[in-house]
Amino acid sequence: xxxxxxxxxxxxxxxxxxxxxxxxxxxxxxxxxxxxxxxxxxxxxxxxxxxxxxxxxxxxxxxxxxxxxxxxxxxxxxxxxxxxxxxxxxxxxxxxxxxxxxxxxxxxxxxxxxxxxxxxxxxxxxxxxxxxxxxxxxxxxxxxxxxxxxxxxxxxxxxxxxxxxxxxxxxxxxxxxxxxxxxxxxxxxxxxxxxxxxxxxxxxxxxxxxxxxxxxxxxxxxxxxxxxxxxxxxxxxxxxxxxxxxxxxxxxxxxxxxxxxxxxxxxxxxxxxxxxxxxxxxxxxxxxxxxxxxxxxxxxxxxxxxxxxxxxxxxxxxxxxxxxxxxxxxxxxxxxxxxxxxxxxxxxxxxxxxxxxxxxxxxxxxxxxxxxxxxxxxxxxxxxxxxxxxxxxxxxxxxxxxxxxxxxxxxxxxxxxxxxxxxxxxxxxxxxxxxxxxxxxxxxxxxxxxxxxxxxxx
Ligand SMILES: Cc1cc2nc3c(=O)[nH]c(=O)nc-3n(C[C@H](O)[C@H](O)[C@H](O)COP(=O)(O)OP(=O)(O)OC[C@H]3O[C@@H](n4cnc5c(N)ncnc54)[C@H](O)[C@@H]3O)c2cc1C
Numbered sequence: 001x002x003x004x005x006x007x008x009x010x011x012x013x014x015x016x017x018x019x020x021x022x023x024x025x026x027x028x029x030x031x032x033x034x035x036x037x038x039x040x041x042x043x044x045x046x047x048x049x050x051x052x053x054x055x056x057x058x059x060x061x062x063x064x065x066x067x068x069x070x071x072x073x074x075x076x077x078x079x080x081x082x083x084x085x086x087x088x089x090x091x092x093x094x095x096x097x098x099x100x101x102x103x104x105x106x107x108x109x110x111x112x113x114x115x116x117x118x119x120x121x122x123x124x125x126x127x128x129x130x131x132x133x134x135x136x137x138x139x140x141x142x143x144x145x146x147x148x149x150x151x152x153x154x155x156x157x158x159x160x161x162x163x164x165x166x167x168x169x170x171x172x173x174x175x176x177x178x179x180x181x182x183x184x185x186x187x188x189x190x191x192x193x194x195x196x197x198x199x200x201x202x203x204x205x206x207x208x209x210x211x212x213x214x215x216x217x218x219x220x221x222x223x224x225x226x227x228x229x230x231x232x233x234x235x236x237x238x239x240x241x242x243x244x245x246x247x248x249x250x251x252x253x254x255x256x257x258x259x260x261x262x263x264x265x266x267x268x269x270x271x272x273x274x275x276x277x278x279x280x281x282x283x284x285x286x287x288x289x290x291x292x293x294x295x296x297x298x299x300x301x302x303x304x305x306x307x308x309x310x311x312x313x314x315x316x317x318x319x320x321x322x323x324x325x326x327x328x329x330x331x332x333x334x335x336x337x338x339x340x341x342x343x344x345x346x347x348x349x350x351x352x353x354x355x356x357x358x359x360x361x362x363x364x365x366x367x368x369x370x371x372x373x374x375x376x377x378x379x380x381x382x383x384x385x386x387x388x389x390x391x392x393x394x395x396x397x398x399x400x401x402x403x404x405x406x407x408x409x410x411x412x413x414x415x416x417x418x419x420x421x422x423x424x425x426x427x428x429x430x431x432x433x434x435x436x437x438x439x440x441x442x443x444x445x446x447x448x449x450x451x452x453x454x455x456x457x458x
Contacts, residue, residue, distance in 0.1 A: 011273035019047025022278030024449030041243035045224035068211035069201035080230035149200035160192035311407035316396035408440035
């Protein structure tokens with residue numbers, strides 16, 4: 001006899017926060033048949049991966065890269081109707097520096113071959129690396145594979161690289177920029193285990209998982225806006241400009257949610273069977289702390305213990321005809337020489353409306369922020385002009401510097417990250433900071449949203 005699926009009890013759920021974790025939780029809950037209301041304090045969906053309207057152009061709050069290994073993000077994007085072929089530019093794994101740069105760089109490009117051949121050929125063909133660097137990279141990869149990408153005890157990336165006897169050149173041109181880009185934390189303070197997890201799914205993975213995906217659409221359009229339309233067609237609703245102020249348990253087992261903002265007509269309250277707090281660790285802690293009669297102190301302590309790292313993106317607009325040879329390059333950053341840029345992206349090769357726009361990324365940018373926008377943009381433009389031996393790059397038409405001071409948590413060794421459970425029935429937390437193999441990324445946010453949805457009524 002065919003096994004009968006248990007009948008679904010349809011419930012009402014409030015999701016607080018319209019970043020990628022909140023959107024993922026909302027979609028998964030609606031997919032399971034629940035009636036979802038998503039609250040986002042800002043006017044634009046996307047949180048730390050969102051569109052920003054400026055006087056000159058529509059930009060992102062920061063250039064993002066996804067990996068082919070972001071399986072849950074890509075699955076949900078597809079589910080809500082995003083055409084992945086149009087939405088992202090797929091590039092093979094690479095670390096390519098401007099070839100004319102006076103600062104010695106390298107050219108590492110994984111060819112479109114099955115794994116692990118793609119890495120082997122990339123290594124053999126890599127330019128700018130000496131034999132000892134290539135042997136050192138091969139040794140790293142073989143040892144990490146042999147260890148199953150798993151450490152007995154976590155340590156810093158800096159210590160790991162020493163232990164694996166990595167050459168100075170490889171550290172400078174490959175490991176440090178990869179660590180900064182992936183963990184947004186300098187190697188001397190970053191978790192080696194989380195770094196290994198990322199490498200397992202990039203350097204050590206199948207070719208398609210190691211692909212780098214560059215968004216062609218703005219970050220809100222890339223998933224959150226599409227998730228919002230999908231929710232509306234699945235009996236859900238999305239309220240942007242609606243900040244949740246308080247969350248309380250009502251006597252009947254329901255949760256009372258109070259919100260304010262234009263979108264909810266001033267002040268507003270309603271009751272829900274369940275709530276997912278997808279509004280960053282520190283904001284979730286404020287709401288959890290104020291729940292009457294619940295002891296959330298241990299969880300709140302954990303949520304407020306995260307330290308933040310900043311990311312700065314410097315947008316430089318040139319004539320529309322200006323085009324780099326590749327959509328992205330790594331740059332040698334030398335802060336002591338005021339050369340802060342770590343990667344440059346030619347936005348015009350991603351979106352024709354952004355012709356001539358370059359985005360230069362500076363991860364772990366805490367110290368850089370002090371420069372002031374004009375000085376920083378000027379220094380970055382000079383760095384590009386020198387790196388590409390192209391004087392025109394030194395004189396952009398306009399610039400816009402966007403710094404997210406709390407871009408990600410600092411991904412330190414042996415961090416203990418909370419799970420989705422709050423210990424309170426019908427209340428879960430979601431966000432890039434919850435327990436995960438990954439650092440703070442879109443994929444960890446999305447996986448966390450999915451986990452919160454799955455655990456809410458268990
Ligand atoms: C500049 C930058 C570059 C990055 N680069 C990459 C990259 O290349 N690749 C990658 O994978 N990741 C990258 N990340 C990390 C990635 O963007 C984040 O990990 C992810 O967006 C976090 O999503 P989240 O849903 O967990 O949190 P958030 O995006 O912070 O979402 C929380 C949302 O809750 C809302 N909110 C807060 N309080 C309330 C309230 N009381 N009521 C209603 N709403 C509320 C906030 O407005 C916000 O929209 C980058 C981040 C930044 C900032």
